[in-house]
Amino acid sequence: MTEMKYQTKPLDIWNEGKALRQQYYENYAKAHEKGGIRWAGGAWAYSAVPAGLGDDVWSLTGEPYGASVAFNKEFAARCQEAIEAKGFARDLCAYLRNYLGSVVLDEYVFGGKFPKPDFMWTTHICCSHAKWYQIASDLEGGVPYFCIDVSTGLIEDFNERRREYVVNQLLDGIDWLEQTTGRDYDDQKLIQAVYNECEATSLWAEICALNRTIPAPLDEKTMYSLYVFGTIIKHRPEIVDFYRKLRDEVQERVDNKIAAVGNEQRRVITDTQPPWGFLEIFRYLETFGVVSVGSLYTFSLIGAWEVKDDGTWGPRTTPQEQGIDITTRKQALEVLADWTHARPEWQHFYSAQKKSDMMLRIVREWKVDGVMLHYNRGCEGLSLNIAENRLAFKDAGIPVLPFEGNMGDEREFDLERTKKAVDSFLELLGVK
Amino acid sequence: MITAGIDFGAKNVKVVILDDEKIVARGSALTGFDLKIAVKDASEMALKAAGLKLDEITHITETGIGQGSVAFAADSVSEVGANAKAGVKLLPSARTIIDVGAEEARAVKCDESGSMEDFVVNERCAAGAGAFVEAMARALEVELGQMGPMSLKATEAVPMNAQCTVFAESEVVSLIHAQTPKANIARAIHDAIAERVISMVRRLGITEDVLLVGGLAYDVGYVDSMKRGLGVEVHVPELPEYVSAYGAALVAQERAKE
Numbered sequence: 071m072t073e074m075k076y077q078t079k080p081l082d083i084w085n086e087g088k089a090l091r092q093q094y095y096e097n098y099a100k101a102h103e104k105g106g107i108r109w110a111g112g113a114w115a116y117s118a119v120p121a122g123l124g125d126d127v128w129s130l131t132g133e134p135y136g137a138s139v140a141f142n143k144e145f146a147a148r149c150q151e152a153i154e155a156k157g158f159a160r161d162l163c164a165y166l167r168n169y170l171g172s173v174v175l176d177e178y179v180f181g182g183k184f185p186k187p188d189f190m191w192t193t194h195i196c197c198s199h200a201k202w203y204q205i206a207s208d209l210e211g212g213v214p215y216f217c218i219d220v221s222t223g224l225i226e227d228f229n230e231r232r233r234e235y236v237v238n239q240l241l242d243g244i245d246w247l248e249q250t251t252g253r254d255y256d257d258q259k260l261i262q263a264v265y266n267e268c269e270a271t272s273l274w275a276e277i278c279a280l281n282r283t284i285p286a287p288l289d290e291k292t293m294y295s296l297y298v299f300g301t302i303i304k305h306r307p308e309i310v311d312f313y314r315k316l317r318d319e320v321q322e323r324v325d326n327k328i329a330a331v332g333n334e335q336r337r338v339i340t341d342t343q344p345p346w347g348f349l350e351i352f353r354y355l356e357t358f359g360v361v362s363v364g365s366l367y368t369f370s371l372i373g374a375w376e377v378k379d380d381g382t383w384g385p386r387t388t389p390q391e392q393g394i395d396i397t398t399r400k401q402a403l404e405v406l407a408d409w410t411h412a413r414p415e416w417q418h419f420y421s422a423q424k425k426s427d428m429m430l431r432i433v434r435e436w437k438v439d440g441v442m443l444h445y446n447r448g449c450e451g452l453s454l455n456i457a458e459n460r461l462a463f464k465d466a467g468i469p470v471l472p473f474e475g476n477m478g479d480e481r482e483f484d485l486e487r488t489k490k491a492v493d494s495f496l497e498l499l500g501v502k
Numbered sequence: 503m504i505t506a507g508i509d510f511g512a513k514n515v516k517v518v519i520l521d522d523e524k525i526v527a528r529g530s531a532l533t534g535f536d537l538k539i540a541v542k543d544a545s546e547m548a549l550k551a552a553g554l555k556l557d558e559i560t561h562i563t564e565t566g567i568g569q570g571s572v573a574f575a576a577d578s579v580s581e582v583g584a585n586a587k588a589g590v591k592l593l594p595s596a597r598t599i600i601d602v603g604a605e606e607a608r609a610v611k612c613d614e615s616g617s618m619e620d621f622v623v624n625e626r627c628a629a630g631a632g633a634f635v636e637a638m639a640r641a642l643e644v645e646l647g648q649m650g651p652m653s654l655k656a657t658e659a660v661p662m663n664a665q666c667t668v669f670a671e672s673e674v675v676s677l678i679h680a681q682t683p684k685a686n687i688a689r690a691i692h693d694a695i696a697e698r699v700i701s702m703v704r705r706l707g708i709t710e711d712v713l714l715v716g717g718l719a720y721d722v723g724y725v726d727s728m729k730r731g732l733g734v735e736v737h738v739p740e741l742p743e744y745v746s747a748y749g750a751a752l753v754a755q756e757r758a759k760e
Contacts, residue, residue, distance in 0.1 A: 460705070464620065490567070494580035494621050 072359040072501070076285045076329035083312070083319050087296060090312055092180075094302050098128040099178060099185045107251060108185060110206065111192035112199045113301035113371075114416075116218065118406055119240055120191055121263035121305050122255045123247060130187065132202060134301045136165025139172060139179045140346035140478035148175060150479060163198040164448030164478030170202070173209050189250050190215040191243070196419065196451035214250045216243050224420050225412045236411070237403045244399070257399045263305035264402045268374065268388040268409055270304045273313035275373035275385035280320045281363050282436050285329030286337065287320050290362035291352040292330060294344070300372025335359035336439045336499045339432055341425075341459065342367045342418075342452040343477035344444065348485055354492065358501045363436050366429050367452070370414035382435050386412070415452075422455030426462035433468055440469040440499050448476035471495040505758055506548070506559050507584065507750025508541060508575060510566030511743070513604035513632070513717065515540040517548040518747040519559065520755060523591070527552035528744055537568045561758035565750040577757060582621040584749030586612035589713045591752060592739045597709040600728075600736075601746065602699060602718040604632040609703045616752075622705050624698075631695075632718045634670070638691040641674045642684055649688050653723025656689035670694065688723060696727035703732075713737045715745035 081087075101108045106126035111117075113131040120127050139146050149171025154160060156174060158167060178184050190207050194200035200217045207215040218239045222232040248255050274297060281288050288296075296316060299309045322328075338355070340362055345351075352362055369375075374386035389396065389405050396402050410416070417424045432438065441463050446453045456472060463470040473491055476482035496502035504526075509516045510533065517529040529548030531540045549556060556574065564575040565584045579587075581601065589599035590612060600609045608623040624631065639646045660682055662673055670691070677687050695718075712734055718724050719742035729736045739745060 457705075469620075486567070490569075490580065491623055493569075493578070494582045494618070494623070497580055497583045498618055498621070 072333040072335060072357075074332040076327060076332050076334060078329045078332040081292065081316075081319060083316055086315075087299075087312065090308065091295075091298065091302075094128075095130075095180045098130045099180070099182065101126065101128045101185075107253075108187045109189050109191050110187035110213075111190055111203060112195060114195040114199070114220075115192045116240060116406060116410065117303065118260065118263035118267045118305035119243060119403075120247060122244065122257060122260035123251055123253050124256070124259070129191075129303065130185070131302050132169045133165045134298050135172070135179070136168040136478050137343070137346045139168035140164065140480070142179055143347050143480050145172075145177070145179055146347065146478065146480065150481075160479075161447065163196075163202070163450070164476050166198050166202045168478050170206060170209065173206055186210050187213055189213060189247070190217075191247075192216075193218045193220045195220055195416075198451070216246050216250075218243060220411070222411060224417055224424065228408070228411050233404060233407050233411075236407045237400065240403045240407070241400065257402070260399060261396045261402045262307075264396060264406045264409075265388075265390055266307055266310050267305040267406065268386075269390065270309045270313050271300055271372050271374040271409070271413070272385040272388050273310070273317055274300050275369070275375050275383075277313065277317050277320050278364055278369045278373055279384055280317075280324050283324045284337075284437060285327065285331070285334040286361055286363045287323035287328060287330060288363075289330035289352065289356070290340065290364050290368055291349050293364060293368045294349070297368050297372055304372060331356045331359070331361040333359040334361050336501055337361055337363045337437055338440045338442055338499075339363060339429070339436065339438050340365040340367070340442045340444060341429065341456070342444055342446055343449055345446075345475040345480070345483045346477055347480045348475070348483055348488075351485075351488065351492065354489060355496075358496050360496065360499065360501060362442070363438065364432070366418065366425065366432065367415060369432065370428070373413070374409060375414055383431060419451055419454070422458040425455055426459045429459065430462065430466055430468075433463075433466070438468075440471065440495065442495070443470060443472040444477075445472055445474040446477050447474070447482045448478045469495065469498045503755065503758055504554065504559050505751050505754035506545075506562045507747040507752070507754060508545070508562065508564045508566075508572060509581070509584070509744075509747035509750060510537065510541075510564065510568035510571070511603050511717070511746075512567060512606065514743065515544045515566075515568075516744050516747040517541075517544045518744055518751045519548050519552045519554065520748075520751045523752065523755060525748065527554075528741070528747075530743075533568075537571045541572050561754040563750040563754035563757065565746050576754070579750055579753045581606075581746050582608055582610040582623070583618055584746045584753060585715060586610045586618045586749070587616040587752045588745045588749030589715065590614065590616035591748075592745070593711060593713050593737055595711045596713040596737070597711060598703065598706065599713045599715060600699065600703055601716040602631055602714070602724075603716040603743075604636075607631050607699045607702060607716075609699075609706055611706045611709060620706050622702050624702060632716070634695050635691060635718065635721065635724065637671060638674055641671050642678070642687060644684065644688075649691070650721040650723035650725075652685050653688035653692050654726060655685040657683070658686050659693065660686045660690040662690040662694040689727070692721070692723045692727040693731070696724060696731045700728070700731045708732060708734060710734055711737055713739065715739060715742040717743040719743075
């Protein structure tokens, strides 16, 4: 362990976050006991839309669930074997396999039987998502299923016609939700959910922006436990409240130079999902004073960003800050579509150059010394273009470590070999 | 000052002992299942050759896959770091050092002082490493040491498409059934493995001079394939499998002086 340079302490809000996450999974599992509704879908789904069905509508988003399964290696292995035994290939999305394996086993990673949803509501963001929930629907006996196509390209190309394409699907989706659940849809709840989602995701960007400070107030391993709310219930008021409190605490850490890693001497970033079963890699880096201050993934899977007047990234100005008064269902959906499709991580699917540019921006603005790129065999969508990204960093003179693994399948991650590669990277960074 | 470097390879453990920067002894033992026994055997061989006792060595640095398993090693260095250090010492003009061992291939780009500038390592698949040639030699039913000279006698380039050792073996069997001369198959095997390593090294960019180290550098057929594939001269030092251990011993010299 290198010498401590900064004061450090755990986050005061940590336990509150932990309880909130636990409550989320419980709320979903026990929704029926209180007359509520359960739906399942991707973390990229327009989760604010089903909120118009009522405050007792709870979701289970598949990717965070798949990651939670991955963290439990014994259960993950059983899930993967169960779904592979049904003929699903090993090179499919690891989250999908963990989720579907859990369905096949009829076991919920948090205990008890797998809670069957009342409907599926998702978007076709990548090559897996639409099929994922179609298959889940079949496996669970034909659960009603609605999927929104969001293949509208880069935000620069998101013109009125493309927005209308998405909004019309969402309008059809609301009709479908009413028919499927037998409930009346409340536009005021939708509008409030849209305001909440915009504020929560802008707040998360604000929190990440504070990590530009040296020493970094947050490390990425901790951020994984915090960004997750944006992937599960970003439209709910309790998340807005949590992120406000977190923002204030992180600001306080910045003001008082409280570090996430007391021996910080080099700063790195990663790119996409980590190998969830092996987050100890981050702690290994920290023993040499190397802190991962974030990633394109943690910053912008949910974070809403915009380029500020000084040319740097900052939290996106919310509709409420702009004085936009949302009054109709259609307007709410248009605001939500504009907001959603602009998130940086969405651009990642369409352009290697854009991903490199965004990461190079983070390198510059967050004062980063090196980059780790995960050849993530578990996610084809977000592993696209890594070879090109590596070249972009190389051309920019940034030390870069590509490493091979899988976000959700430990059989495809070699801890010892990865540590060896990390050792070489640490030597390149001059800390080992 | 006496220092030593220990390199834990997938197949062999190698030890190099230095008196200042001069190599005074080497030792090697099969890695086997028990690293401690392999290290003991290789160390004793080197100490005996040097006429030294373990406590006469000022500083020991280890490298390779089994780092941390030697109680008497003071510290460690990565293989690419060790290769950069040793490569420039062996060939001062070397700027790209390619190391192909039994189960790993790696390359490092370095400056004139032997400091690492960038590196690449192969990932979990060993198809681009020495184990691949061993498997193919078995399929051809020839001694491993014959593969190189045989390859140089090839009269025709035969394409070999499989990237995976298992599929490549079945491809070799097909070539045997098609009565392809063994020499041509040997060259196809060397070309295939060289292509894999070269595609990895090209990610670094090829900066001359190029030094090839590791156990596979003994194989003249493979070296020829690398030369043709890279289109530049490929230098091979004496006893190429000891280069990482030598680099570790050089690092030990530097650290002992700190």
